[in-house]
Amino acid sequence: MSRYVITIDAGTTNTRVHLFDQDFALIASASRPVGVRNTAIDGNSEKLRAAVRDCVRELLEGAALTGAQLQCVLASGMITSNVGLYELPHVAAPAGVDELAAGAKSVLLEDVCPTPIWFIPGVKNFTTPVDTGNFERMDMMRGEEAECLPLIESHRGELPLLLVLPGSHTKFVGVGADGRISACVTSITGELLDVITKNTIIADAVGHGFVTAQSYDRDMVLLGRRTAERVGLGRACFAGRILSQFTQNDAEKIANFILGAVLQNDAAALLGSSALRAGRDATVVVTGKEPLRQAIADVLRDTGAFAQVREERPSDGAPLAALGARMVAQRLGLL
Known part of the structure; x- marks a missing residue:
């Protein structure tokens, strides 16, 4: 049967x-x-x-x-x-x-x-x-560990790794040379982007909309990142309004600028976190859907701080969490 x-x-x-x-x-x-x-x-x-x-x-x-x-x-x-x-x-x-x-x-x-x-x-x-x-060294995750297991297995020849799992709460997961999760760092970048896009004065400048795969503009994303690195997130976001008022009356371009400004938070987290400091020399693997996957990868490359940044496109088959759960089940002898 x-x-x-x-x-x-x-x-x-x-x-x-x-x-x-x-x-x-x-x-x-x-x-x-x-x-x-x-x-x-x-x-x-x-x-x-x-x-x-x-x-x-x-x-x-x-x-x-x-x-x-x-x-x-x-x-x-x-x-x-x-x-x-x-x-x-x-x-x-x-x-x-x-x-x-x-x-x-x-x-x-x-x-x-x-x-x-x-x-x-x-x-x-x-x-x-x-x-x-x-306290800044402490972090935790529930669910992402299962997603990491098949990624670790498919990149075992490139250890150590730094895995990036975008979302409302983005997870950055360090993987040691032994193939085990060594630490993680969480940011609420996705939630910040949602709030800025929908519930601040910047909402009008971005047309109350997010960047799509079709509207992705790498140059504007990196301009936003570099602006936020220089003057901070709050000022960079208002600079998006200045751009829309005086130079660039294009909501999609401003949305890309704001995306880059917000993602600079993630770059800062990786560069400043004591939990993942040893992971800067690791191969960075960014997962998830476009355009967020591409934007994070471009932002991390633009910092010049990471030796290699790769993108992992989602497969059409089983989700990563299911594949990871299967690996645990196999280790338990259930499959």
Whole structure:
């Protein structure tokens, strides 16, 4: 009898569930615009539980399967946080597939899934107490560690690595010569860009819109980066309004300028963070969709501080988080 695998990736605002066959070929996907943000707001996990339950049911019914035909169900992301469905402690770096497998736990949530779910833990930078002397070195992630595993495997010949995972919270992940995650750094650049674009006086200058793959303008992005490096983010953003008023009445170009100004924050984080200081000589691999992937790569190259910056285009097959979950499952002997 064929056996199937379900992976669950639940984040802050979205839940994504995927169904794979025994060869890990993607059969179908389901998603809901629900995440741990809803749990934090409501004070309970009912919406998240319902989102996961409905996605699992949708996939099983759509493929005419029963729970008995599932070989395993794997979950990563914020679903393992205190506002998720089952809290797991972070694994401390350095951490790779062995450490993640050792920290994983199987839990039966009968109102969510007909078979036990294997929850995969997140990673934090260290275990010692955090104080005002070392807090900047501390960081953590839930979900990105699973995304990192297949990236590490595909770039094993280029270790050490610095992986860049863009998003509302962009993660910068150091990978040592041993192929394990050594540390991570988080920025809220995506959220800052959203606020500036929609809820400040700059919104008019950018036409309340973001840069698209078609409107990407490298020169304007780098002009924004260099301006922010010189005068800071606040002044650079207002300089975008000055450009729109006096020299460049083109909302798409100003949006590119603002994107570069905001992404300079990421460059500064990488250059200034004590957690990833050793990663400057590593091969930088930037993932994600255009134009953010291209913009981050161009900004990091423009600093001149990184030896090699490469772009990793998303594949059309299984998502990185699912591929990473599969690697953990294989280490556990589930597949």
